[in-house]
Amino acid sequence: xxxxxxxxxxxxxxxxxxxxVAVSKxxxxxxxxxxxxxxxxxxxxxxxxxxxxxxxxxPKDIKWHMIGNLxxxxxxxxxxxxxxxxxVSSLSLLQTINKEAFKNDRKIxxxxxxxxxxxxxxxxxxxxxxxxxxxxxxSGAYSNINVIGFxxxxxxxxxMDQVRGEFKQLMGTAQKLIGRxxxxxEDPVYSMGMSGDYKVAIEEGSNxxxxxxxxxxxx
Numbered sequence: 001x002x003x004x005x006x007x008x009x010x011x012x013x014x015x016x017x018x019x020x021v022a023v024s025k026x027x028x029x030x031x032x033x034x035x036x037x038x039x040x041x042x043x044x045x046x047x048x049x050x051x052x053x054x055x056x057x058x059p060k061d062i063k064w065h066m067i068g069n070l071x072x073x074x075x076x077x078x079x080x081x082x083x084x085x086x087x088v089s090s091l092s093l094l095q096t097i098n099k100e101a102f103k104n105d106r107k108i109x110x111x112x113x114x115x116x117x118x119x120x121x122x123x124x125x126x127x128x129x130x131x132x133x134x135x136x137x138x139s140g141a142y143s144n145i146n147v148i149g150f151x152x153x154x155x156x157x158x159x160m161d162q163v164r165g166e167f168k169q170l171m172g173t174a175q176k177l178i179g180r181x182x183x184x185x186e187d188p189v190y191s192m193g194m195s196g197d198y199k200v201a202i203e204e205g206s207n208x209x210x211x212x213x214x215x216x217x218x219x
Contacts, residue, residue, distance in 0.1 A: 006215045007038035013209065018202055021065050023194075023212030025050070029057050031216055036062065044086070044210055048074035055081055067151075067191075067210055069123060072096040080104045086151040086191050086210075089113040089123045091133055094142065101144035108144065111151040111191055114173055116166040118155050127173050134183050149189030149208075150174045154197055163197050167204035 021044040045051035046068020063083035079100035115124025152170040154163040193201025195214035
């Protein structure tokens, strides 16, 4: 997909009130700059140090999202500037983000990653773990964090019925927690869907999709 067609996709998603995160992991800054010039401002990375390097080299009005597994000892590299961390998959990681946000006099937006895939390689929280985290949040323990929604990664499969079911699971869990006022979020973010399944994700309620290979190519 060339940059202009990518911009048309972004515009189409915006009309559906869906935010497109351009997944730029491993991609050179020149390719990111090309999309930036077509109006893209939100880019996602999955390695903290690569993200920090691109932040230094590219325009400062880019909103950088951390979308991959985040090690606690790497949070410090992105805490000064990251716009949103999608992949909060443990209480200990949340604690570290809060600590690093405090050091940088910031309040960092995060998403709680719910495990919906059948694959053991995919990380995420169970519903009971999320409830435990929310209990801590409601106690005021994490004053430098804003939980603004949920993220999920579906199984890597061509079975779209399975994928759809996993997205339904995320939405059902999230809306149950919000609907019972267990977690108070006014306009929740639902980050689910990638290049191969984003249309299904949107049909199931996603309002933020993470698209990489469709925009940049598979390599």
